[in-house]
Amino acid sequence: MREREDEWTGLMLLAISGDGAAYHRLLKAVTPVLRAAARRGLARAGQPVDQSEDIVQDILLAVHLKRHTWDPEAPFAPWLFAIARNKLIDSLRRRGRRVFVNIEDFADTIPSEPAAEIAPASEVAAQLQSLPARQREVLQSIAVDSASIKDTAAKFAMSEGAVRVALHRGLAKLTAKLREQ
């Protein structure tokens, strides 16, 4: 457990120094832990556990957009679990239940828990449709068509800088819309 969390901190340090691959690995590594905690939260609230994927994506977006509030001197896991706990409580509340989520829900999770019967997430995809055209096109190009920033720039005759701006604004707007819904 300890080792895993040290590895996360190391990856996050690499990520903020500009290593996109390390950031990708970090997000991949934390996702099963977040998913297991989301399923447990849903189960405890008497909600269908197969709804966990929307919550996982909600947490990932918040992690991404609030990265700058992480203190590089501090371990990454407590920060991550605090973000996750907030979003999980929020999501469960939105689904109509008031529940208490324990921080240990995250810390004790073993990532190899069975991940069966998960319904595909639908909220992000739905909100994607309500974004301004340019932001939606850029996001779809990168997310759905797996295009790089460079390819996306060429496809829409934009500069790479403009693609980066549209990508970030799109993600921020998406998150705001998810929160409002």
Added chain:
Amino acid sequence: METDRLIRTLAADNAYRARPVGFVLALALLAAAPFSVAMFFAELGIRPDAMTAMRNPFFDLKFLVTLALAISAMAVSLHLSRPEASAHGWAWLLLIPAGLLVAGLVSELMMPQQLPVMTRLIGSNSRICMTAVPLMSLPLLAAALIGLRRGAPSRPALTGAVAGLLSAGLAATLYASHCTDDSPLFVATWYTIATALVTAIGALVGSRVLRF
């Protein structure tokens, strides 16, 4: 959308660097300050005997208390803007302005008094103090909340309340240069009521706008 695709998209945005919360908070407060200062000079202005008043330690104490409140509240609010922050270990900072005020009250108590307690307590400006401090804090409170929205506070109402303390501290610093009531008894009563009002507004608005 599949989570793997979302992760790939987030990783593609790794180059984006958000500005630190403290930087945005400072910038927002600097942008809002002219509004509060304009309100101050339009309606109140610095008291005419400010130069002589500076020789009165109780006049100076007002600024010490209000600035200590603003600075410590700024530090606490920045701390609370981190999601894993707990209020423990930082809340004591807010005791500094309170302690300064208590020290002022005690020393006034030990001095020979020409004015009766009730005169010092009620003063001549209590109503202006009660309206001017909250009104002048509003632009600063809005700015503080905008800045703190960049953060990820796990306790939005508490963080909003501290933003209220911060803006009331700054507004009260302005007001202190106008007000001719220097008795710590007056400050402890009316400044505190005005600050409490702004703090309540901050908590109320913060609980809505500071959620992330």
